[in-house]
Amino acid sequence: MTAIDSETQQLFEEFVVPSYGRYDVVLVRGEGSRVWDEDGKEYLDFGAGIAVSTLGHAHPRIIEALDRQARELIHTSNLYFTRPQAELARKLVGIVGSAGKVFFSNSGAEANETVIKLARKFGNECTGNAAGDKPRFEILTFHRSFHGRTMAGISATGQEKVKQGFAPLLAGFNHLPFNDLNAVEKAITGETVAILVEPVQGEGGIYPASREFLLGLRSICDRHGMLLMLDEIQCGLGRLGNWCGWKEIVEEDFVPDTVSWAKGIGGGFPLGATWIRKREIQRLAGGAIDLCDLLQPGSHGTTYGGTPLACATSLAVLNTIEGDGLLANARAQGDYAKQKLAAILGIKEVRGMGLMLGIELGGEFGALGASGKTPSQTVVTELMQNGLLTVPAGPSVIRWLPPLIVSREEIDEAVLILSRTLAAIVS
Numbered sequence: 256m257t258a259i260d261s262e263t264q265q266l267f268e269e270f271v272v273p274s275y276g277r278y279d280v281v282l283v284r285g286e287g288s289r290v291w292d293e294d295g296k297e298y299l300d301f302g303a304g305i306a307v308s309t310l311g312h313a314h315p316r317i318i319e320a321l322d323r324q325a326r327e328l329i330h331t332s333n334l335y336f337t338r339p340q341a342e343l344a345r346k347l348v349g350i351v352g353s354a355g356k357v358f359f360s361n362s363g364a365e366a367n368e369t370v371i372k373l374a375r376k377f378g379n380e381c382t383g384n385a386a387g388d389k390p391r392f393e394i395l396t397f398h399r400s401f402h403g404r405t406m407a408g409i410s411a412t413g414q415e416k417v418k419q420g421f422a423p424l425l426a427g428f429n430h431l432p433f434n435d436l437n438a439v440e441k442a443i444t445g446e447t448v449a450i451l452v453e454p455v456q457g458e459g460g461i462y463p464a465s466r467e468f469l470l471g472l473r474s475i476c477d478r479h480g481m482l483l484m485l486d487e488i489q490c491g492l493g494r495l496g497n498w499c500g501w502k503e504i505v506e507e508d509f510v511p512d513t514v515s516w517a518k519g520i521g522g523g524f525p526l527g528a529t530w531i532r533k534r535e536i537q538r539l540a541g542g543a544i545d546l547c548d549l550l551q552p553g554s555h556g557t558t559y560g561g562t563p564l565a566c567a568t569s570l571a572v573l574n575t576i577e578g579d580g581l582l583a584n585a586r587a588q589g590d591y592a593k594q595k596l597a598a599i600l601g602i603k604e605v606r607g608m609g610l611m612l613g614i615e616l617g618g619e620f621g622a623l624g625a626s627g628k629t630p631s632q633t634v635v636t637e638l639m640q641n642g643l644l645t646v647p648a649g650p651s652v653i654r655w656l657p658p659l660i661v662s663r664e665e666i667d668e669a670v671l672i673l674s675r676t677l678a679a680i681v682s
């Protein structure tokens with residue numbers, strides 16, 4: 256399409272803050288794994304709104320839930336009890352499979368903000384520090400990680416590019432090499448209170464944590480009285496073919512202290528959520544409390560978090576994933592895609608699991624960077640022109656994050672577009 260003279264694009268130019276580098280296309284409609292632009296051109300959507308539209312577009316169960324709940328009650332604030340929030344919390348605790356409670360917010364950055372505040376409160380008010388029960392505040396995170404765009408989020412994130420121009424950052428984060436337990440052991444001081452980690456790093460280029468790394472982090476946190484906080488915002492709730500991303504990597508009896516979710520949780524309706532483990536901790540002031548009860552009234556909140564509309568929609572999404580066997584579909588289609596992608600010329604490596612795949616471009620695409628765009632941005636643009644939406648991750652990785660409803664025929668179609676596009680670029 257020729258979005259350059261599109262009226263929509265002109266309105267953006269005049270009225271929308273230019274904080275995003277957008278592709279030259281105006282999307283107007285979606286159905287299943289496909290979307291259409293304003294000129295009627297069709298695209299296979301293998302970005303799914305960056306790992307969000309788990310049931311694809313215009314799914315009848317989402318439409319039905321939105322319609323039903325909107326007619327009953329859209330919003331109340333958190334001054335009152337509402338049934339959908341209670342039901343969704345119970346569902347999420349069941350998904351983790353260990354006792355705990357859930358705090359609701361509106362986005363991934365806020366879900367992580369919640370765990371960062373929880374760690375601070377735990378460090379300031381609770382014991383567990385071998386170095387002598389002084390307040391602790393430092394959170395360990397990892398190189399290439401991504402934890403959101405708030406000040407706490409960019410401070411936690413292990414990528415320089417998101418921090419530029421925003422000094423001074425929030426103090427109290429130390430970034431370490433990923434999958435390196437020795438580095439973690441060495442970094443712990445009397446001030447370290449928690450570790451925040453993505454079981455599969457998403458924005459950084461699709462790098463899964465190793466089993467040994469996750470088990471080692473759990474053991475380090477246990478030994479030092481620290482919290483192990485998993486950021487499952489991109490890899491959780493089905494994308495890896497498992498409700499819990501970490502369970503694709505480690506055995507079932509591994510229990511984190513917190514889990515952050517957003518993205519796919521609402522199938523496109525904005526929602527963030529944080530699970531906090533029920534685990535007894537001791538207060539410095541004396542007395543025991545469960546970790547999941549540490550955030551008491553007045554300590555944390557948000558007007559919109561967990562509205563009846565968002566929670567009813569999320570319940571419909573999660574129940575559909577369960578009822579329609581979409582975890583098994585994500586795993587089967589992911590395995591199939593991986594095998595097909597491995598045979599394409601020009602691809603150096605395919606990483607990831609389920610429907611969270613990172614396609615690392617070979618060295619021959621390095622020269623594309625000369626245009627000012629990274630090789631991955633250039634290839635993603637070409638793919639879009641050829642009818643396939645994907646997302647770059649880092650300079651040389653293309654992400655495939657299709658809806659969990661994707662079919663084998665749609666994978667075949669996307670593989671064909673990708674192989675033809677790569678061949679045309681290097682010819």
Ligand SMILES: Cc1ncc(COP(=O)(O)O)c(C=O)c1O
Pocket residue numbers: 305362363364365367401402403404453457458486487488489517518
């Ligand atoms: C792992 C991870 N954490 C946090 C975030 C931030 O989520 P949001 O954009 O909803 O604030 C993202 C978004 O890409 C993410 O992938």
